[in-house]
Amino acid sequence: MRIIKKKSRRRNSKPQDEEISIKTDGEISSHNLMNTLGLSKDVIFTSVDIGEKNNVSLTIVYIEGLIDKKILNNDILKPLLHDSIIAVANSEEDIIKHIEKGNIYCSYPKTTGKIEECLNYIISGSVALIFDNKRIAITFDIENYDKRAITEPTGENVVKGSKDAFVETLKVNTAIIRRKIKTPKLVIEETVVGKQTLTTIAIVYIDGITNRHIVDEIKKRLDSIDIDEVLATGFIEEFIIDNNYSLFPQVICTERSDKLCSHIVSGRVGLLIDGLPVTCAIPGTLNMFLHAQEDYSQNFWVSSSKRLLRYVLLVLTLLLPAFYVAITAFHQEMLPIELAIAIEVSKEGVPIPTFIEILVMLIAFEVLVEAGIRLPRSIGQTVSIVGALIVGEAAVNAKLISPVVVIVIAATAISGFAMPDQDLSNALRIWRLILTVFASIIGLFGVSIGVLLLLFHLAKLESFGVPYLSPFVAQEGKQMEDSIVRLPLKYFQKRSISLQATNKKRQG
Structure with missing residues (x-):
């Protein structure tokens, strides 16, 4: 008979002001995870005995409120307990192979042997299957929490344009961009900033159009940020802009999806911060801050x-x-x-x-x-x-x-x-x-x-x-069709010289 039992959460005896550190070479085990997450009441540790003779034990770890329990029960627990192939497995190694081959009804399992990666997956809304003997964790992304519906922008009025504003969920925002820019060359890379918040930041650009030097420089500056929290765009802006002492903005911030997509197609780089409905387009110039998206409609x-x-x-x-x-x-x-x-x-x-x-x-x-x-x-x-x-x-x-x-x-x-x-x-x-x-x-x-x-x-x-004053400077008076006045769109033949885009041709 297969038994599922809840493990009691062990209270850590360390003083409250002592910081728990995770070594980069730490091994994955339910004991180590409980030492790190066991103080939190919303972290669930469940022990499951599976196999032909219930001789294989694994621990399921997840955070209550971040995952879809229906998927956990039907697509993960049910196959583990009732799948005939898994039932005849006699070792953790066999079960791991069956899971990786797709016997669990959940796509894209991630296998990791690093405790830091496992913790990041759990905190981000994944469920982890911990195999203590093998020191391996298999995680499934089944996050499901309340999300704000896509609505009209609240800080920027829309007269004649798209009314789907960004929300606080990163995956929803990247999907909005994918719906508008359908080229396969659209690249969305991710990095994590913030030692405590572990905030995911998406770097969005079009390969073959955006200047690669700008992309690499943005990545370099983001990787150099050493800060505890990223709870506002200012935590990123002040670390990546060239002149912190200037009053003038150097990053274009917007909650309008059509505006950000327009900047990305023009050769700029977009930054999306998980948890914030405001996005950034880089680099910013004075001319762009005086443009409105309705100018093109x-x-x-x-x-x-x-x-x-x-x-x-x-x-x-x-x-x-x-x-x-x-x-x-x-x-x-x-x-x-x-x-x-x-x-x-x-x-x-x-x-x-x-x-x-x-x-x-x-x-x-x-x-x-x-x-x-x-x-x-x-x-x-x-x-x-x-x-x-x-x-x-x-x-x-x-x-x-x-x-x-x-x-x-x-x-x-x-x-x-x-x-x-x-x-x-x-x-x-x-x-x-x-x-x-x-x-x-x-x-x-x-x-x-x-x-x-x-x-x-x-x-x-x-x-x-x-x-900052381009196209009025550094372009020898060229490409003034979209500056103080806007000429008909048929004259927009080239992308901005100052952006040094890889593909300078815009139309024609």
Whole structure:
């Protein structure tokens, strides 16, 4: 008679603050696994006696809640106990051979003799069959846990495009990419980062298109990361970007599947992090952060006008507060008389200088934005309305802030909201504060110095060898069909020169 019995979990007598380490040369055995995982109540150890005379014992190890128990019972336990071929086996070696030949109704068994690999498989949602005498484990990937359904993107609005956003499950995300990019040359490699979280990161690119040097450099930087946790994209971004001290984003982050697939086809490398619905495309350039995916789903005249407007709004949100401070404080003679009189009338009775007004309003705007983000969604918009209308109107009526300053900050804020990428918008918000400080010191000369410093920084910045200002620099004026304006798609003959793609031909 075959007997299945649950092993009692042995409590480890080691102090709680003593770290349990696993040697790389450790042997696989149920005893060693219990020493490592036995303290956890959700780890199940089950002993099974099989064979013609129940003379072969093995231990089944899995984590409750991560596996599909129906598959475990029907496709693994049932064949082990009732399959006629396995029943006549007299040794662990014979049973291992039968399992590897497919007598267990579960595809792709993995045989390992390393305890670290076995632990990784168990923690990732596999069930392990432990053969103590042979020091071997056979694992089956039967993970099954609650997954969030594929929905529309929550952080990026979709006007005319794909509405299947990425989710927190890596395998679901890779399947989404496979559905959109069906070429057999699509490569998905995996690596693990994080000593405690053991987070799987997928590296996605198209073999024959993506520059192999960029792929190898990304792998090298990922392998060099020595950190405990990877619970946000920042844990990866800060270790792989070229310049950590730059405010400007160097990695394109998105939760839209069509946007990431477009970057991959263009010759970039995609990074998918298990547990996060946000993906990364590398390398990033300033031009790409001003593009929206809808630019390619609308008429090129409409797309070009909107893209040109974004560049104008970028300059406006960056320079308008600094320009206003410089003009009103240092260069009043540049204003038309009627406008100068209107500004002076609006400032009548306001006790604080223009620079302090602008500074206070910029800080107040940042407070409103942060409060709107942190509060529950149902009342987040209420804070913006109260702050912008009620408090703003009260400040103007109380002669604490002039009406012109309110208009300037409102135009600046709306211009910043038009940026397609939030990371770029955050960088612009800090730089406009810096430029405002420069303007308060020496007027337009200070603004000019600040702008030159900004351009110098952007011109010097690179992302994996790609100039940050390409295609405006380093391409000798070539391939401008997808820059400030978008020409018809028939002119998109070549991939970007700066990416140095293996296959430079895009169409035709």
